[in-house]
Amino acid sequence: MPQIKRKYPEYKWVYSKVLQMVLRNLDGNYKSFFALWKNGDASARPPNYKGKNYFTTLCYNQSGFALESYTISFSHNHPSKTKLDFDISHYPLKKEAQRIKQVEIFTKKDKWFTSITYEIQEPEYEDNGKYQAIDLGILNIVSAVNLDGKFIQIKNRRADLYWKKKLKEVQSKRDHCKKYSRRWKKYHQKFCKMKTKCANQLKDFQHKVSKQVVENTKANTIIVGDLGVKTMARKKKPTTSSRQNKAHRTLNHSLQNTGSVGRFVQFLTYKAQKMGKRVIRIDESYTTQTCAKCGKRVKRELSERDITCDCGHRMDRDLNSAINIMVKVLNSDELSHQPSLKEESFLCKWKGFSTIHSPKICPPANA
Incomplete structure (x- = not known):
């Protein structure tokens, strides 16, 4: 990691433990691929190269963040000194929450999210014979x-059956436009929004x-x-x-x-x-x-x-x-x-x- 930071100084902007977690996840993905490949899974694929426009999930493991009232803040060393805060007042932590184990920042369909993992005390399992x-x-x-x-x-x-025809119509209109043109982006945004809504309904x-x-x-x-x-x-x-x-x-x-x-x-x-x-x-x-x-x-x-x-x-x-x-x-x-x-x-x-x-x-x- 120190060698990479010397070669690419912009990596110093990111909290060090976040970079370590990225390497751990990459190592886990490769181990999973080789395990599936050895078991004869023909569909197994190694992790692909991600371009500069791809946002890697930032994982803060036990440190690098602070929780105050209904706001969670993350540390970074970016020259802009922009505050990286998330308002979680709409989903406050439960009273039984004990120790926060991990916090992740990720993007999905042009929206930003934070995922908080914390410990709670669970009741013990008892077999009641039913x-x-x-x-x-x-x-x-x-x-x-x-x-x-x-x-x-x-x-x-079957929400997917309801959205299937609508998605095909929007996709057809998008495919008839020049890629990355204004009209293409308009239909692509609509397509992604509809697909997200379908997935949310199923979930x-x-x-x-x-x-x-x-x-x-x-x-x-x-x-x-x-x-x-x-x-x-x-x-x-x-x-x-x-x-x-x-x-x-x-x-x-x-x-x-x-x-x-x-x-x-x-x-x-x-x-x-x-x-x-x-x-x-x-x-x-x-x-x-x-x-x-x-x-x-x-x-x-x-x-x-x-x-x-x-x-x-x-x-x-x-x-x-x-x-x-x-x-x-x-x-x-x-x-x-x-x-x-x-x-x-x-x-x-x-x-x-x-x-x-x-x-x-x-x-x-x-x-």
Whole structure:
């Protein structure tokens, strides 16, 4: 670092720990790339070179900043001596905030943000013997079942479908303009604004659903099926069936544009931790293809929304998957406290509900 500062004196303007954090992040990115590459991930790419117009996130780790009332100030050595302050009165720190661990400054869509990471005291997890299994999906963002055989199903809000046509119209107008011209910049700004609004709507919906799930369940242990979205979204080899090729394209679009499933699990996890609950991720392979009643496995197309088996079992495929996830975790060693409820008695409980039409969106209820 001292050699770089001698060669490029402008680096002295930046707080020293910020530069160290940039190098640590770069080192972590390269290690992640090589790890993925060694594991045979063909989509892995090394960190790209960033031009002079690219703003690197500034990370202040435990020092270099001061918090006074509702203003956070950052230190720097720029000759202009301009104050680098952020007003956080609209989002004050919570009373339970203890020690600030890290503060970041970053830009997104021509707007500036600061991210504050601080410690809070979380309640300890206690296994109360109640569990809820959740199957995550595209059509239904949450399909859940608990040990009492109660179902909860929440439809996914497809804000991306609403904005898709509007974004294409603006993008088409922008592409017909000379790049970086006044009209091009006008449409590009409008395009970015619409895309940001779409992303914010998806994120807001995930926040609301994850909060609803955590607050309205008596279970202290929430089991979530691990979708493996990265593997599902990989480009598949084209087949002779145009219908199947279209289904693959639709699946990839839905996976990439309905909001990150991994992000939803993160929201669910940290909200559960704040309430003294625990989220367990379990492999959900074949849970959709397997009949929850007799265990027979049949490969099914994505268009088949109901499971119909030779044993007479008929159920929504997402709820069927949630039941299989619950049975899978009951038969594993994932739980610290194994409930006295065995697989057979659990199947008898939900068996009585299989004849009832599953609700499209279940109102908030203690499940």
